[in-house]
Amino acid sequence: MTAFVPGLEGVPAVESRICTIDVENRRIIIRGESLEKLALERRYEEVAFLLIHEHLPDADEMKEFTKSLSTERVIPSAVITGLTCMPAGIHPMDLLRTGVSGLSAYDPEIDDVSVEANKRKAVRLLAKTGLLVGNLDNISVRKTFQLADDKLSHAENILTLIKNGKTQPWMSKPFETLFILYVEHELAASTFAARVVASTLADMYGAVVAGLAALKGPLHGGANEKATEIFEFDVSGAEEYVRDKLGRKERIMGFGHRVYRRGIDPRAEIAKQLLEEACGKVGDDRLYRVADHVERLMEREKNLYPNLDFYAAALYKLMGIPPKFYTPIFAASRVAGWAAHVIEQQAENRLFRPRAIYKGPL
Ligand SMILES: CC(C)(COP(=O)(O)OP(=O)(O)OC[C@H]1O[C@@H](n2cnc3c(N)ncnc32)[C@H](O)[C@@H]1OP(=O)(O)O)[C@@H](O)C(=O)NCCC(=O)NCCS
Numbered sequence: 001m002t003a004f005v006p007g008l009e010g011v012p013a014v015e016s017r018i019c020t021i022d023v024e025n026r027r028i029i030i031r032g033e034s035l036e037k038l039a040l041e042r043r044y045e046e047v048a049f050l051l052i053h054e055h056l057p058d059a060d061e062m063k064e065f066t067k068s069l070s071t072e073r074v075i076p077s078a079v080i081t082g083l084t085c086m087p088a089g090i091h092p093m094d095l096l097r098t099g100v101s102g103l104s105a106y107d108p109e110i111d112d113v114s115v116e117a118n119k120r121k122a123v124r125l126l127a128k129t130g131l132l133v134g135n136l137d138n139i140s141v142r143k144t145f146q147l148a149d150d151k152l153s154h155a156e157n158i159l160t161l162i163k164n165g166k167t168q169p170w171m172s173k174p175f176e177t178l179f180i181l182y183v184e185h186e187l188a189a190s191t192f193a194a195r196v197v198a199s200t201l202a203d204m205y206g207a208v209v210a211g212l213a214a215l216k217g218p219l220h221g222g223a224n225e226k227a228t229e230i231f232e233f234d235v236s237g238a239e240e241y242v243r244d245k246l247g248r249k250e251r252i253m254g255f256g257h258r259v260y261r262r263g264i265d266p267r268a269e270i271a272k273q274l275l276e277e278a279c280g281k282v283g284d285d286r287l288y289r290v291a292d293h294v295e296r297l298m299e300r301e302k303n304l305y306p307n308l309d310f311y312a313a314a315l316y317k318l319m320g321i322p323p324k325f326y327t328p329i330f331a332a333s334r335v336a337g338w339a340a341h342v343i344e345q346q347a348e349n350r351l352f353r354p355r356a357i358y359k360g361p362l
Contacts, residue, residue: 009258012189013192017344018031018184018340019029019031021185021186027265027266031050031054031241035181037109039177039270044153044180044333045066047063047183047336051117052123052343053119062193069212072126073127073128073148074128075103075132075133076102076106079103080145082098084093086098091213091216092324093327093328093331094224096132097209097213100128100129100237101205103124104209107205109121113204113346114223115343115346118343118346119343120338122336122342125339126204129331133158133331134160135159135161136162137162137325146161153176155175159171159172159319159321163320169283170281170320172281172317174277175315177270177271178273178316182308182330184294184334184336185267189220190210190222191337194214196233197210198238198349199346199352204339208335208338211331218253221309221327221331223307223309224312224313224316224327228313228317230252231290231314233290235289246302252298254307254311254313255298260307262305263305265306265307268305268307268308268311271311272311272343275314275318276288278318278319279318282318287317287318288314291310291314294310295310309326313326
């Protein structure tokens with residue numbers, strides 16, 4: 001057996017053509033394209049297409065892909081009814097995970113793991129997960145369900161449904177940019193979980209459910225929901241909050257990253273810029289001042305830097321999105337990344353079956 005590395009830190013577990021993180025040059029590359037450029041210049045649908053089909057769409061492909069997403073934006077009524085019966089206090093990530101699991105019963109190609117069938121399932125999962133995320137509160141609190149508006153983009157639909165129609169024009173662009181920034185990030189814990197499931201040749205729904213289960217944890221996607229706590233305070237209150245937590249050896253959510261050890265997550269840098277611009281548009285810079293102060297404080301005190309979840313939390317708060325939806329929004333975006341990894345894994349499959357170093361009695 002090779003040497004044990006806790007948490008598989010730095011250990012390559014797959015060869016992939018999907019995404020790489022160039023830490024030195026602070027760049028994230030998705031299928032040869034810069035994530036920063038994609039986030040600032042493209043629509044989410046184009047990036048999802050890139051992940052699934054390995055190239056950016058031309059105009060006809062984009063039209064066809066958008067049409068397929070619209071057609072697939074339906075949820076079987078039995079799934080909605082089942083979710084409506086869940087307890088009202090259920091965490092939206094648990095509701096979403098259950099919903100995606102339920103959807104698997106209605107996919108006629110569930111057990112076909114060929115590349116072509118997997119690509120079609122990816123579109124269904126993308127469309128349906130987005131619609132479910134937009135309707136999480138409708139289902140569990142209002143006991144209703146709203147359809148998407150085909151005139152809106154995928155991201156705008158999710159924002160509009162979550163905000164129950166109460167959006168403002170300035171929100172669309174930063175929401176979409178953040179949504180793209182969340183789409184794919186190499187072998188994050190949830191992606192690895194999805195690939196492990198896919199490597200048994202189980203279906204894509206199961207792999208996505210595994211991804212959702214892993215994403216909920218506060219050390220991964222769940223961090224954006226927890227990171228929002230700090231934005232209840234003004235600058236001095238936030239400093240007190242941080243010092244108090246660090247004094248108790250607790251973690252500040254939205255800081256630190258397994259891959260970015262020596263500087264800010266490049267996605268967070270873009271989100272910080274978005275926050276500054278958005279604060280300017282609403283005429284209130286409190287959230288930006290708090291975030292910037294805490295960023296400097298954490299660098300001084302702990303040599304730790306913000307990750308995307310920190311600045312995403314501030315932006316979602318500015319948009320008036322309830323914190324319980326932050327991680328589901330992340331999930332709705334990351335489905336495209338998970339699907340790309342499932343397709344790649346099953347196209348060139350080798351079962352994941354590592355070994356354990358036994359420390360128990362013999
Ligand atoms: C992301 C994360 C899990 C990476 O963890 P990791 O690579 O395993 O890093 P480690 O746990 O080895 O941390 C190294 C040190 O930094 C500290 N640290 C790491 N993140 C910290 C944080 N957010 N707040 C305070 N201290 C932190 C650890 O306590 C540890 O200190 P120690 O050596 O005194 O024990 C970790 O930084 C974290 O928990 N961050 C908060 C959750 C978060 O934002 N997750 C989203 C990631 S995109």
